[in-house]
Amino acid sequence: xxxxxxxxxxxxxxxxxxxxxxxxxxxxxxxxxxxxxxxxxxxxxxxxxxxxxxxxxxxxxxxxxxxxxxxxxxxxxxxxxxxxxxxxxxxxxxxxxxxxxxxxxxxxxxxxxxxxxxxxxxxxxxxxxxxxxxxxxxxxxxxxxxxxxxxxxxxxxxxxxxxxxxxxxxxxxxxxxxxxxxxxxxxxxxxxxxxxxxxxxxxxxxxxxxxxxxxxxxxxxxxxxxxxxxxxxxxxxxxxxxxxxxxxxxxxxxxxx
Amino acid sequence: xxxxxxxxxxxxxxxxxxxxxxxxxxxxxxxxxxxxxxxxxxxxxxxxxxxxxxxxxxxxxxxxxxxxxxxxxxxxxxxxxxxxxxxxxxxxxxxxxxxxxxxxxxxxxxxxxxxxxxxxxxxxxxxxxxxxxxxxxxxxxxxxxxxxxxxxxxxxxxxxxxxxxxxxxxxxxxxxxxxxxxxxxxxxxxxxxxxxxxxxxxxxxxxxxxxxxxxxxxxxxxxxxxxxxxxxxxxxxxxxxxxxxxxxxxxxxxxxxxxxxxxxxxxxxxxxxxxxxxxxxxxxxxxxxxxxxxxxxxxxxxxxxxxxxxxxxxxxxxxxxxxxxxxxxxxxxxxxxxxxxxxxxxxxxxxxxxxxxxxxxxxxxxxxxxxxxxxxxxxxxxxxxxxxxxxxxxxxxxxxxxxxxxxxxxxxxxxxxxxxxxxxxxxxx
Numbered sequence: 001x002x003x004x005x006x007x008x009x010x011x012x013x014x015x016x017x018x019x020x021x022x023x024x025x026x027x028x029x030x031x032x033x034x035x036x037x038x039x040x041x042x043x044x045x046x047x048x049x050x051x052x053x054x055x056x057x058x059x060x061x062x063x064x065x066x067x068x069x070x071x072x073x074x075x076x077x078x079x080x081x082x083x084x085x086x087x088x089x090x091x092x093x094x095x096x097x098x099x100x101x102x103x104x105x106x107x108x109x110x111x112x113x114x115x116x117x118x119x120x121x122x123x124x125x126x127x128x129x130x131x132x133x134x135x136x137x138x139x140x141x142x143x144x145x146x147x148x149x150x151x152x153x154x155x156x157x158x159x160x161x162x163x164x165x166x167x168x169x170x171x172x173x174x175x176x177x178x179x180x181x182x183x184x185x186x187x188x189x190x191x192x193x194x195x196x197x198x199x200x201x202x203x204x205x206x207x208x209x210x211x212x213x214x215x216x217x218x219x220x221x222x223x224x225x226x227x228x229x230x231x232x233x234x235x236x237x238x239x240x241x242x243x244x245x246x247x248x249x250x251x252x253x254x255x256x257x
Numbered sequence: 258x259x260x261x262x263x264x265x266x267x268x269x270x271x272x273x274x275x276x277x278x279x280x281x282x283x284x285x286x287x288x289x290x291x292x293x294x295x296x297x298x299x300x301x302x303x304x305x306x307x308x309x310x311x312x313x314x315x316x317x318x319x320x321x322x323x324x325x326x327x328x329x330x331x332x333x334x335x336x337x338x339x340x341x342x343x344x345x346x347x348x349x350x351x352x353x354x355x356x357x358x359x360x361x362x363x364x365x366x367x368x369x370x371x372x373x374x375x376x377x378x379x380x381x382x383x384x385x386x387x388x389x390x391x392x393x394x395x396x397x398x399x400x401x402x403x404x405x406x407x408x409x410x411x412x413x414x415x416x417x418x419x420x421x422x423x424x425x426x427x428x429x430x431x432x433x434x435x436x437x438x439x440x441x442x443x444x445x446x447x448x449x450x451x452x453x454x455x456x457x458x459x460x461x462x463x464x465x466x467x468x469x470x471x472x473x474x475x476x477x478x479x480x481x482x483x484x485x486x487x488x489x490x491x492x493x494x495x496x497x498x499x500x501x502x503x504x505x506x507x508x509x510x511x512x513x514x515x516x517x518x519x520x521x522x523x524x525x526x527x528x529x530x531x532x533x534x535x536x537x538x539x540x541x542x543x544x545x546x547x548x549x550x551x552x553x554x555x556x557x558x559x560x561x562x563x564x565x566x567x568x569x570x571x572x573x574x575x576x577x578x579x580x581x582x583x584x585x586x587x588x589x590x591x592x593x594x595x596x597x598x599x600x601x602x603x604x605x606x607x608x609x610x611x612x613x614x615x616x617x618x619x620x621x622x623x624x625x626x627x628x629x630x631x632x633x634x635x636x637x638x639x640x641x642x643x644x645x646x647x648x649x650x651x652x653x654x655x656x657x658x659x660x661x662x663x664x665x666x667x668x669x670x671x672x673x674x675x676x677x678x679x680x681x682x683x684x685x686x
């Protein structure tokens with residue numbers, strides 16, 4: 001296993017955001033973590049990348065326990081993240097943003113830069129533009145490109161489809177597949193379950209801070225509960241409309257008081 | 258796709274200075290257009306003036322960064338020569354008809370400028386809102402006073418000690434508090450500023466509310482005087498001894514401050530362009546993203562605090578060496594606020610900008626002394642007007658401007674992290 005999350009608990013103050021999340025990501029996979037607003041997806045990613053301390057449990061990366069390693073050191077061992085809300089440096093140009101990605105490592109990075117520009121020709125066109133003045137889609141590309149510049153072994157993506165037009169979402173997801181084909185493992189957090197399940201190999205469903213389901217992505221696409229809760233069951237119900245109620249139709253789903 | 262005004266103006270800037278005017282007119286019209294009917298007509302000419310100023314500033318910057326090294330150095334040297342000749346009688350008659358110009362240039366003007374450059378490292382570069390900056394100024398001042406009167410150390414030794422002590426106090430303040438963000442950090446630093454002043458007020462060893470008197474002057478380096486020749490005789494500086502520190506020799510203290518300012522600018526500028534500067538910019542613009550890029554954010558925030566504190570401490574040492582006596586009330590909260598105002602008003606993150614800002618907040622109240630008790634009111638009105646018409650500061654750095662347009666980054670965002678229920682935590686209920 002490249003990345004193993006073992007029963008992690010995370011608290012904001014006294015309130016538990018995650019109680020016992022476990023998941024595994026194997027080398028070369030695309031794994032997705034789907035769930036509604038506030039289910040704990042972002043917290044899980046932040047804990048893996050070290051932005052949030054965990055109160056219990058363990059995170060193993062490449063066989064080593066990294067639970068207590070500082071966030072900026074996890075980058076060097078190969079965990080790259082495109083954060084929630086993209087986290088672009090607005091005052092820096094596109095190139096400067098990308099160069100921040102290799103801040104912590106030494107050596108020649110021109111090849112990595114060329115590769116990112118090849119993957120995102122749009123960024124090459126705008127390389128001297130300030131990050132803050134770009135459109136949402138471009139910023140998302142920049143966030144992913146910047147994470148790639150850290151030369152990650154596993155790429156953590158936090159809702160890359162958020163706030164983007166459907167056509168752009170398609171494009172972003174096909175790029176994610178391309179990145180994976182080139183050998184980077186991807187852990188993808190998404191509310192857009194439909195898209196995420198189509199590109200992923202395996203998937204986890206998170207609800208109120210716990211993993212409630214895990215299976216092959218294709219199997220979840222056909223799962224009646226997942227369809228009802230996250231895929232609109234074929235009708236146009238909003239994806240992940242309201243948090244606890246949506247699971248009401250699924251009595252065996254674990255719930256906490 | 259979206260294209261900001263800053264970017265388009267930058268593109269046009271290459272065409273020459275003439276293009277600054279239509280750009281400014283366009284921007285002024287857009288900003289005035291956002292207001293209601295009678296107001297927009299009133300605002301338009303004013304906005305046109307300020308936007309023209311802004312556009313010229315951008316065009317100048319565009320031109321400036323394309324100049325070769327030697328011509329930039331020529332300008333730097335000319336600026337230093339200008340600084341040396343600044344306390345001239347001719348300039349004084351306009352700048353300061355009522356107070357001694359050289360004294361004014363030393364403090365508040367020189368002192369504020371240096372404090373602003375120091376605070377700019379913390380606020381402008383690392384984006385940490387520090388409302389207690391005066392504490393480090395006080396620590397520097399008291400270091401000079403204590404070591405000078407009780408131990409008889411010389412100024413140059415104490416300057417080193419002052420730098421170390423104030424940097425250390427920056428670390429002591431920063432280590433436990435820099436995990437806070439935005440307005441929480443601001444409140445803690447505000448408290449620190451008050452703690453230092455009140456502690457000084459209540460500590461017998463350092464004189465309590467009476468402070469410390471009889472602080473020695475720096476030893477004179479040389480009795481050499483400016484000769485009665487060009488250019489000194491032109492500006493009435495002949496016979497001034499720039500390196501001899503007596504009680505009445507205001508000029509020499511100004512030159513001491515000037516030398517410190519030049520040294521600090523070189524240091525700060527080198528930092529800004531280094532890896533440290535890039536890390537600060539990243540922390541300021543998005544701290545979490547910076548950490549994800551492998552920037553040890555906490556370490557760099559602490560470094561910003563320590564360096565800013567050391568600069569503040571240096572001002573304190575220099576100030577106390579001239580002042581002979583200091584009391585806790587020399588270091589009130591309002592001084593922190595004034596320096597912060599200078600940084601924000603001048604253009605946070607841009608050294609020439611914060612220097613202009615500091616100069617204005619130090620000089621305007623002195624220049625308008627003839628208004629008597631109304632001068633503070635008028636000073637306030639000037640500050641408000643400046644912030645209305647140039648919210649990004651008089652000479653903003655381009656990067657900071659882009660951050661402000663985005664509405665994130667640095668002090669503006671107040672991105673406090675609350676240990677309490679958030680969207681993610683809601684799930685746990």
